Amino acid sequence: MDNIRWSYAINQWRTVETDLARLDQMESAFKTISVCGFEAIEITDVALGGHTIPAYFGSSAKFIEFLKGCGLSCVSSYFAGLDHCNPLAPADHERMAGSAGRAAELLAELGGSRLLARPCGPYWKEAPITGEKIGVLADCWNRVGAATKSAGVKTALHVDFLGGIRREDDIHKLLALTDPELVHVALDTAEFVIAGLDPVAFLKEHGARVAHVQFKDATTVDTFDDYARENAEMEYWPMPIITAGAERGIDRWYYEMGTPGGLVDFPEVTAALRNIGYTGWIVVESDQSPHVEESVMLNGWYKKKLLAEL
Amino acid sequence: MSTAESSGVGPEYQSRNIKWSYMDHWTMRSPSGWVTPQHGIKYADRFYRQLAGVGFQGVDPFEFRLLAQAQLFGSARKAEQFAQDRGIERFVNMFVAFYDDRTHLAETHDALLRNFENKVRAFEGITLDSFIVMPVSRYWLVEPVTDDKIKTMAECWSRIGRMLKTHGIKLSCHHEFYCALHSREEIDKFYAYADPEYVGLFIDTAQHEIVGIDSTELYLQYADRVTGFHFKDTHHTDTVDDYRTPPDPERAASTTSRWFWEMGTAEGLVDFPKLMRAIKSKGYTGWLTVEHDKADIGGANYAESTCRAKWYIDNVLSPIYP
Numbered sequence: 159m160d161n162i163r164w165s166y167a168i169n170q171w172r173t174v175e176t177d178l179a180r181l182d183q184m185e186s187a188f189k190t191i192s193v194c195g196f197e198a199i200e201i202t203d204v205a206l207g208g209h210t211i212p213a214y215f216g217s218s219a220k221f222i223e224f225l226k227g228c229g230l231s232c233v234s235s236y237f238a239g240l241d242h243c244n245p246l247a248p249a250d251h252e253r254m255a256g257s258a259g260r261a262a263e264l265l266a267e268l269g270g271s272r273l274l275a276r277p278c279g280p281y282w283k284e285a286p287i288t289g290e291k292i293g294v295l296a297d298c299w300n301r302v303g304a305a306t307k308s309a310g311v312k313t314a315l316h317v318d319f320l321g322g323i324r325r326e327d328d329i330h331k332l333l334a335l336t337d338p339e340l341v342h343v344a345l346d347t348a349e350f351v352i353a354g355l356d357p358v359a360f361l362k363e364h365g366a367r368v369a370h371v372q373f374k375d376a377t378t379v380d381t382f383d384d385y386a387r388e389n390a391e392m393e394y395w396p397m398p399i400i401t402a403g404a405e406r407g408i409d410r411w412y413y414e415m416g417t418p419g420g421l422v423d424f425p426e427v428t429a430a431l432r433n434i435g436y437t438g439w440i441v442v443e444s445d446q447s448p449h450v451e452e453s454v455m456l457n458g459w460y461k462k463k464l465l466a467e468l
Numbered sequence: 469m470s471t472a473e474s475s476g477v478g479p480e481y482q483s484r485n486i487k488w489s490y491m492d493h494w495t496m497r498s499p500s501g502w503v504t505p506q507h508g509i510k511y512a513d514r515f516y517r518q519l520a521g522v523g524f525q526g527v528d529p530f531e532f533r534l535l536a537q538a539q540l541f542g543s544a545r546k547a548e549q550f551a552q553d554r555g556i557e558r559f560v561n562m563f564v565a566f567y568d569d570r571t572h573l574a575e576t577h578d579a580l581l582r583n584f585e586n587k588v589r590a591f592e593g594i595t596l597d598s599f600i601v602m603p604v605s606r607y608w609l610v611e612p613v614t615d616d617k618i619k620t621m622a623e624c625w626s627r628i629g630r631m632l633k634t635h636g637i638k639l640s641c642h643h644e645f646y647c648a649l650h651s652r653e654e655i656d657k658f659y660a661y662a663d664p665e666y667v668g669l670f671i672d673t674a675q676h677e678i679v680g681i682d683s684t685e686l687y688l689q690y691a692d693r694v695t696g697f698h699f700k701d702t703h704h705t706d707t708v709d710d711y712r713t714p715p716d717p718e719r720a721a722s723t724t725s726r727w728f729w730e731m732g733t734a735e736g737l738v739d740f741p742k743l744m745r746a747i748k749s750k751g752y753t754g755w756l757t758v759e760h761d762k763a764d765i766g767g768a769n770y771a772e773s774t775c776r777a778k779w780y781i782d783n784v785l786s787p788i789y790p
Binding site: 195 | 496497510514517518520521522523554555732734769771772774775776778779782783
């Protein structure tokens, strides 16, 4: 597992506007992530992305200095919204490529190498997902991938259970229509499992396209098509609102690794990553955690256990 | 195979001089509100995973918390095994809670001795290094604190300490800033009267700092009698005699609503590097304990405080004396 580095998503420290708004809050979050055994952070537009770092620190170099002072080494990756554009709108593609290129340059300065994006907006808004639409998406992401590649950053599409690209054959079609040198996949274990996808099988079939991995657990598969309901996901700031599952009492889809009843087989996924020779980041996430510090501690414990078993 | 090994999250620093234990004041959120690890097996599971995950090797329970865990798991030994399965080496010291602390009254001593004999029996399935006690009641319940009263307190704990020693347990006195043995003068008198073979000093850095006592100087004076430490910080000293506040100066004093802080805050008053250098200079080896007492006041939380404190240990204290 020497080729794998472990990072932690910082977005769950930024669920309301007063979070991660002061340097002491950042210091506390970074030290917490460090002491739990992670060496980097993954940022998003609202969590240290965009203009945040220059505004707070003046330069990327000064931010990295601050990060290192807290025991972390770099920013592994950036989950970008690309100016809230719609990849299904060809008129937006140029703007998206420009935004991605700027984000990639910032990320490269921060030591990162993976720009993540959703391949398509929410399913409930964009359905039906047709072959023609997938063609438009492919054009978009080929363009974005080219824009980030010039900064040395790979574009990795993050498949999630609420998104338009969530069915296995749609993912296959999108991969077939995109340039494997430019467009990659970010495999998120919980999102795959909730969507009814098998991450291990996917790694066996498409391992060469996987350029980024996110680890979190889930306890429920969306067998009731909650993803398709109106307003299953709503735009909001700083985090989107997920209402999917609310009618049947699901307050939380995502859980810490090692949660009793968790559906992700992390030893199997990790073995599959090793078998395909995966090199790069595993980013652990705490989405929907009611208590982010507890979650990172639990995930840190599980990571140690996982590595010890391997 | 040891239980710590079975979880894969065992101690990483076994060759080191110092092992770090954690005093359990923990609270966490649950669907039914705030709970402690004793409220259910799933909460205990989360608690021990979190501590072992950041590298704590031991746990110091309160007596009442250990009793609840013994009830939950069937025995104190089974409770300890549960912690060991998650990477904790063992329970180290127990902070004793249930006893008549009017030790300045000689007529309480016989019953106190019997009480502590019962405690030994209750926990005989596990190995505990120390029983930690606040050696006397709160100041406002005892004052005036006279030499005779201090001598009576010392007689009490010498007697109980002698009994504990026959069971391999140390008697450790822990001086809260509001207890009737809190000032340097009172502490010096108490240890002059108490039998050095049976009565140990457990230094709590924040409690002493609040009184205005330098923990390092106290340690250097009593190094041979020191049985352990609580590492925690404070942002305030008591300059207005808060220690005399009824009913409970830790919760109701005027200076601050939160006396105790984790190591590593900018406002912290305790000089931990200085203390760590002193501990090294004396060749102390074994357990040191992190304590976060009422860390959840004002919306803060134990998990964050604990991560910050352990970060401080790993990055500041361990480089001084690993």
